[in-house]
Amino acid sequence: MQPMHRWILLLLLAGFPATGRTEDLLELSCSSDAQCAQFERGRCVDMACICTARGSGEQVPCAPLEERLKLTNIIGGTCPCPMPNAVCHTRWEQCLCSEGYVPSEDRRRCLPQVVQLGGSCEFQQQCRLADRFSSCIGNQCLCLNNFELQDGRCLAALQSSCLEDKDCGSCGASICLTKTKRCGCSKNFVHNHNMTKCIKGSAYGETCEHSSPCKVNLGADGQCLDHQCVCRSTHYPKRVANKVTKDVDDDHDEANKLEQITCVPIVPYGALCRHDRECRMQSMEQENATASTGHPMVCKWGECSCSETHRLEDNKCVFVENAAAHYQLGGFVAFVCFQFTMILY
Structure with a gap:
C-alpha cells in the first residue's frame, strides 16, 4: 500500500x-x-x-x-430448557417461560401467570389478575377482608344481615352471601366506607373515601390517595378497551363506555421479555409521544433494553x-x- x-x-x-x-x-x-x-x-x-x-x-x-457463564435450570439462561413450561427461543438460544407463565423469584421455575381463587400462588399479581379483590395469603389466592367468595368471585360484604336476597334491597345490595349471611354487592359494585350500602366504582381521578371503588375500574393496583383514585407507585394509568360486561344489576354507564383507564405495571429496564410489546409502556401523557420518538425499550436477548x-x-x-x-x-x-x-x- x-x-x-x-x-x-x-x-x-x-x-x-x-x-x-x-x-x-x-x-x-x-x-x-x-x-x-x-x-x-x-x-x-x-x-x-x-x-x-x-x-x-x-x-x-x-x-x-x-x-x-453458562447457567443451567435458569430462566434467561442458555438452552436446553429442562424446566416445565419453559421454551427455548431459537434465535437467542435462551430459555423463556411459555405464554401464560412467568418466572419464579429465583428464576428456576415457570409459574402460572393467573391463579384462580383457592389456587396455589407465590406472587400477589397471580391472584389479582384473576380477581382484583383477591390476594396471595399463605400461598393461596383468597378474598380480601370484607369480601366473600360467591359464585367464583370476591364480592363486597355489608354489615347488614340477611336470610335471602330480598332482605338486602334496602341497602342497595342484591345478594345475600351464603357463607356469612350478610348482604353483598353485585359485580362491579363495592361497599361504601362504613359498609352500609353498595356504591359503583370510581374512575381514575375521581373522588373517593377508600380504595375499593378505585379498584373496580382501575384494577387491583388502583388506590385512593388524598381522596382521589390513582395508581400505585409501581403502576401507571393507561387507556384500554372496556371489558365491563352488561350483566343484570351492573353499572350500565360504565359498560357502555368504549374505553376505560386501568393501572398497568411499570416495566423496569432489564425485565425479562419474549417480545417487544412486553417492554412497551404508554401512559396517557405519552400517547402521542411515541409517534415521534419511538418506544423507549425493545426486547433484546430476553431483556428489556433501550431502543436505538x-x-x-x-x-x-x-x-x-x-x-x-x-x-x-x-x-x-x-x-x-x-x-x-x-x-x-
Missing part, C-alpha cells in the same frame, strides 16, 4: 472510537446494535459497542457470548434527539470506509 493511501485510511478510521484497555483485542466499532449482538448485553453507542451488567445497567467490559433512539440514564431509557440521524449516518460512514478499503487493496 502506498504511504499516501495509508494516511487516508488512518484518517477515515480515526472517527471510530478506540480504547486503551484489554477490550482493544475485541472489535468494538459498530454502526448498529446488530453488530454488538456478539457481546453479552451489548449495544452500539457513538459507533462503539458498550456492554452493561444484568439488572443494574452499569457499563462493564464486553465479553463474547461464547465466553459468558434512547439511551440509558439512571436506569431509565431517555430519548436522544439526534439518535436516529446519528444511527443512519454511522451506517453510511461504515459503508464508505469498507468500500474505500476494498479499493485500496
Whole structure:
C-alpha cells in the first residue's frame, strides 16, 4: 500500500472510537446494535459497542457470548430448557417461560401467570389478575377482608344481615352471601366506607373515601390517595378497551363506555421479555409521544433494553434527539470506509 493511501485510511478510521484497555483485542466499532449482538448485553453507542451488567445497567467490559457463564435450570439462561413450561427461543438460544407463565423469584421455575381463587400462588399479581379483590395469603389466592367468595368471585360484604336476597334491597345490595349471611354487592359494585350500602366504582381521578371503588375500574393496583383514585407507585394509568360486561344489576354507564383507564405495571429496564410489546409502556401523557420518538425499550436477548433512539440514564431509557440521524449516518460512514478499503487493496 502506498504511504499516501495509508494516511487516508488512518484518517477515515480515526472517527471510530478506540480504547486503551484489554477490550482493544475485541472489535468494538459498530454502526448498529446488530453488530454488538456478539457481546453479552451489548449495544452500539457513538459507533462503539458498550456492554452493561444484568439488572443494574452499569457499563462493564464486553465479553463474547461464547465466553459468558453458562447457567443451567435458569430462566434467561442458555438452552436446553429442562424446566416445565419453559421454551427455548431459537434465535437467542435462551430459555423463556411459555405464554401464560412467568418466572419464579429465583428464576428456576415457570409459574402460572393467573391463579384462580383457592389456587396455589407465590406472587400477589397471580391472584389479582384473576380477581382484583383477591390476594396471595399463605400461598393461596383468597378474598380480601370484607369480601366473600360467591359464585367464583370476591364480592363486597355489608354489615347488614340477611336470610335471602330480598332482605338486602334496602341497602342497595342484591345478594345475600351464603357463607356469612350478610348482604353483598353485585359485580362491579363495592361497599361504601362504613359498609352500609353498595356504591359503583370510581374512575381514575375521581373522588373517593377508600380504595375499593378505585379498584373496580382501575384494577387491583388502583388506590385512593388524598381522596382521589390513582395508581400505585409501581403502576401507571393507561387507556384500554372496556371489558365491563352488561350483566343484570351492573353499572350500565360504565359498560357502555368504549374505553376505560386501568393501572398497568411499570416495566423496569432489564425485565425479562419474549417480545417487544412486553417492554412497551404508554401512559396517557405519552400517547402521542411515541409517534415521534419511538418506544423507549425493545426486547433484546430476553431483556428489556433501550431502543436505538434512547439511551440509558439512571436506569431509565431517555430519548436522544439526534439518535436516529446519528444511527443512519454511522451506517453510511461504515459503508464508505469498507468500500474505500476494498479499493485500496
